[in-house]
Amino acid sequence: MCSISHGAEIEGRQQAIWAIDALRHYVPGFEQVRLRSFGMTLGARESRKIEGKVRVDKEHVLNQGRCADSIGIFPEFIDGSGYLILPTTGRYYQIPYGCLVPKGVENLIVAGRCVSADVIAHTTMRNMMCCAVTGQGAGTAAALSAQLDQGFSDLDMAKLQATLKDQGVRID
Incomplete structure (x- = not known):
């Protein structure tokens, strides 16, 4: 178990260095950026998710999805499951209220990384900034x-x- 955790930490740190390098080379204003520190240990990025009245999917995120029940917006920012799209383009998607409301359960609403989303969409929606949007x-x-x-x-x-x-x- 320790070797798996150790290997994942090494891989995660390498990916962070690659992301910093990409920012330096491709995003104006980041030419002198440097990493101050890494987190001490790995953390959980995914947990259980609800089956919501609406499920946000990869196409919604990658195609600047719009919805009538928007509760906020979030940039096209994906960092996992084989994707790395940094929020540098100005592209964004709307977050549907329906992904916060579970099917078949009354008097419950969720926010954060347990909202209804597919694997790729979840890589952006689990982001702390997006969790703040769903929380509000x-x-x-x-x-x-x-x-x-x-x-x-019925709200x-x-x-x-x-x-x-x-x-x-x-x-x-």
Whole structure:
């Protein structure tokens, strides 16, 4: 078990160095960037995910997916499962509210790395910055749900989006 962990740590550090090198060579302003430190140990990047009313997939992320129930946006940033796309192009996708709401379960909403997404889409949605977007969407939805006495599946999407916009969230 130790050799597997050790090998994964070596591989992860090598990939970080390659990413820094790519930033230096291809992104204006990053010519002098340097890595200050690595994390002490490996961490879990994936955990259990819900089966949501909407499942974000690879095509949605890679083709700047748009949706009527957007709760925020996130750049096309994929770092895993054989992909490395750095957020340097200005391309982004909308995050659908439906990926936070589990099928067949009432009074539950999720955020973070357990949202409904396929393997490739999950490599971007598990990112801490994207988790912040889904967290704000879920928290705002929970407050509105209680205030309006509406379940998560029936929540007034226009009110949720207006509230998020009032908070400064870019949803489109």
